[in-house]
Amino acid sequence: MGDTSKTLAYPADLKYVKTHEYVRINGGEAEIGITAFAADQLGDVTYVELPKPGAKLKNEEKFGVIESVKSVSDLFMPVAGEVVAVNSRLASEPELVNLDCYKEGWMIKVKLSNPSELDLAMSAEDYKKFVVE
Amino acid sequence: MTTAQLKQTPIASAHKELGARMVDFAGWYMPVQYKSIMAEHMAVRNKVGLFDVSHMGEFLVTGADAQKFVQYMVANDINKLNKPNMALYTQMLTDEGGTVDDLIVYRLDQGYLLVVNASNIEKDWSWLQENTVDFKSVALRDISEDTALLALQGPSAVELMARLGGDAVKSLPSFSYATGKLDGINAAWGRTGYTGEDGFEIFVSVDKAEKLWRKILEQGQSFGIEACGLGARDTLRLEAGLPLYGHELDENTSPLEAGLGWSVKLEKGDFMGASTLRAQKQLGLSKQLIGLKTEGKALPRQGYPVYDGEKRVGTVTSGSQGISVGYPIACAFVPPAYCQPGRKLQVEIREAKVEGEVVSKTFYKRK
Numbered sequence: 001m002g003d004t005s006k007t008l009a010y011p012a013d014l015k016y017v018k019t020h021e022y023v024r025i026n027g028g029e030a031e032i033g034i035t036a037f038a039a040d041q042l043g044d045v046t047y048v049e050l051p052k053p054g055a056k057l058k059n060e061e062k063f064g065v066i067e068s069v070k071s072v073s074d075l076f077m078p079v080a081g082e083v084v085a086v087n088s089r090l091a092s093e094p095e096l097v098n099l100d101c102y103k104e105g106w107m108i109k110v111k112l113s114n115p116s117e118l119d120l121a122m123s124a125e126d127y128k129k130f131v132v133e
Numbered sequence: 134m135t136t137a138q139l140k141q142t143p144i145a146s147a148h149k150e151l152g153a154r155m156v157d158f159a160g161w162y163m164p165v166q167y168k169s170i171m172a173e174h175m176a177v178r179n180k181v182g183l184f185d186v187s188h189m190g191e192f193l194v195t196g197a198d199a200q201k202f203v204q205y206m207v208a209n210d211i212n213k214l215n216k217p218n219m220a221l222y223t224q225m226l227t228d229e230g231g232t233v234d235d236l237i238v239y240r241l242d243q244g245y246l247l248v249v250n251a252s253n254i255e256k257d258w259s260w261l262q263e264n265t266v267d268f269k270s271v272a273l274r275d276i277s278e279d280t281a282l283l284a285l286q287g288p289s290a291v292e293l294m295a296r297l298g299g300d301a302v303k304s305l306p307s308f309s310y311a312t313g314k315l316d317g318i319n320a321a322w323g324r325t326g327y328t329g330e331d332g333f334e335i336f337v338s339v340d341k342a343e344k345l346w347r348k349i350l351e352q353g354q355s356f357g358i359e360a361c362g363l364g365a366r367d368t369l370r371l372e373a374g375l376p377l378y379g380h381e382l383d384e385n386t387s388p389l390e391a392g393l394g395w396s397v398k399l400e401k402g403d404f405m406g407a408s409t410l411r412a413q414k415q416l417g418l419s420k421q422l423i424g425l426k427t428e429g430k431a432l433p434r435q436g437y438p439v440y441d442g443e444k445r446v447g448t449v450t451s452g453s454q455g456i457s458v459g460y461p462i463a464c465a466f467v468p469p470a471y472c473q474p475g476r477k478l479q480v481e482i483r484e485a486k487v488e489g490e491v492v493s494k495t496f497y498k499r500k
Contacts, residue, residue, distance in 0.1 A: 043364070044171040046454045047430035065483065067432050069170045069454050070364055094430075098169075 008036040008131075011102055015118055016127035017078040019060075022102065023121060025112075030079055033106040034066065034097065037131045042068040045097040048090040050107055055083045059117050063108065066097070079117045081110030142187035143281050143342040151360050159252035161188040164362040173365035174456045177328050178497075181287035182361035183349050186334070187342060190254035190277040192261065195244035197270040203238060203245050206264060206405055208388055210398035214240035218310040220323050222396055224388045225260065230409025231384035232391070233260050235376065237325060239310050248282070248334075250378045264405070281342030285349060286332035286369075288499075289356040294322070294333055296352055302333075316348045327366065329373025329497055368453050371462065374424065374495035380435060380451045381422055381464055389413050390466070392422045392494060420466040422450070424494035425478065427487050433463035433480040440479040440486060446471050449480060455496050462496045463489070 014022045020038035024031040049065040057077045064075040096105040139162035153164035176182045204211050209223035225233040234253040239246040249257045265271045294302045297315040305324045312321040318341050326332040381391050433452035452463035479486040
């Protein structure tokens with residue numbers, strides 16, 4: 001941990017936002033989770049509260065809550081969309097967020113309402129600069 | 134505040150080397166975690182953990198009236214320390230019976246050593262100074278700056294201590310104190326702690342602290358030792374039912390209200406704050422600290438409201454995942470009418486009322 005912000009991974013095929021969520025685009029769908037930086041800052045995740053499929057959420061709207069032993073934070077939409085799936089494994093294995101935030105620890109899948117919003121999101125390189133500062 | 138303005142313990146550079154996440158705790162640059170709070174918590178429960186608690190304060194009280202003075206300033210009966218090298222847990226109170234700080238008093242060959250909370254060092258020092266006026270011969274010395282403090286805690290702490298300091302350390306009784314060498318380094322240690330496990334708190338001069346820290350970690354490897362931060366210290370103490378100043382104790386809270394009546398000796402004679410405590414005992418308390426076990430996974434945290442149905446009855450003082458017990462735990466102040474174990478109360482967590490049950494504050498008790 002400690003000053004790991006320089007060594008954490010930020011896959012190049014994802015988009016990132018300032019509230020530390022990532023977006024993985026798959027056609028018209030996006031997979032959303034939190035970044036390695038956010039997971040590292042939170043420490044041991046104990047609980048993830050997610051919306052129900054069907055929820056229509058705006059960009060930057062709160063979509064859930066993540067709790068660790070240390071703290072509790074809101075989760076924010078990096079894009080607008082309708083929730084089509086949630087990672088139900090997180091209910092019993094919230095630690096997946098710490099172990100593998102970009103794959104097993106994904107949170108929700110949404111159908112994008114306005115894909116052009118993603119133009120404003122950061123690249124991996126920009127996000128890395130953002131968190132190191 | 135920038136890191137440059139924070140006070141550092143003599144071990145700060147070793148913490149960074151270990152990859153600790155450092156935070157501002159009461160003006161100190163302290164490690165909150167190294168690997169993970171859960172891993173560190175479990176190491177202390179199952180093996181052994183080492184904490185740097187050098188931020189804590191140490192005061193020496195000497196002089197012909199030292200005994201009378203300390204006896205007047207704390208709520209426990211220090212005459213129970215009937216020979217040197219014994220220690221007890223107690224609180225210093227305000228005139229009105231609120232808690233100035235909680236502390237450990239060690240009886241030394243000459244005088245007493247008071248170990249106080251880092252966040253209260255200056256306040257405690259002034260409070261003690263101010264009150265020496267009624268005592269002819271009392272000398273106070275703040276040795277906090279010269280003294281480092283390490284806590285070695287967990288079921289393997291005693292075996293590891295014996296490896297460093299010889300087999301004699303094994304027979305040191307709980308709340309007793311000894312001096313000697315640990316792997317060649319002069320130190321003093323009490324069989325005390327803040328985790329609910331067996332262990333030691335080790336006093337060492339600041340110039341030897343990092344060396345001792347490294348030696349303990351090195352010798353502790355075969356025991357599965359982990360360096361532990363303030364995060365695990367907090368989850369461990371809460372699970373063991375130990376109060377934290379600023380949460381369960383403050384100047385508006387008496388030790389009786391905080392459930393520490395076992396450490397208050399009203400029959401010992403006059404002492405600071407005694408009249409309020411006597412009145413509380415006679416007339417009853419207006420609030421009392423309870424343990425709460427809550428359902429689900431959302432965690433009750435400090436400041437969250439406690440309800441009995443529609444009625445707000447109290448506030449959470451500390452809350453966390455009970456890492457060893459496996460469910461969310463909290464302490465809260467409520468009127469005595471809501472204190473019976475088994476009583477159902479609710480904690481409001483983000484607009485939802487989560488069902489809880491009053492239980493013993495000692496959520497975890499070592500076997």
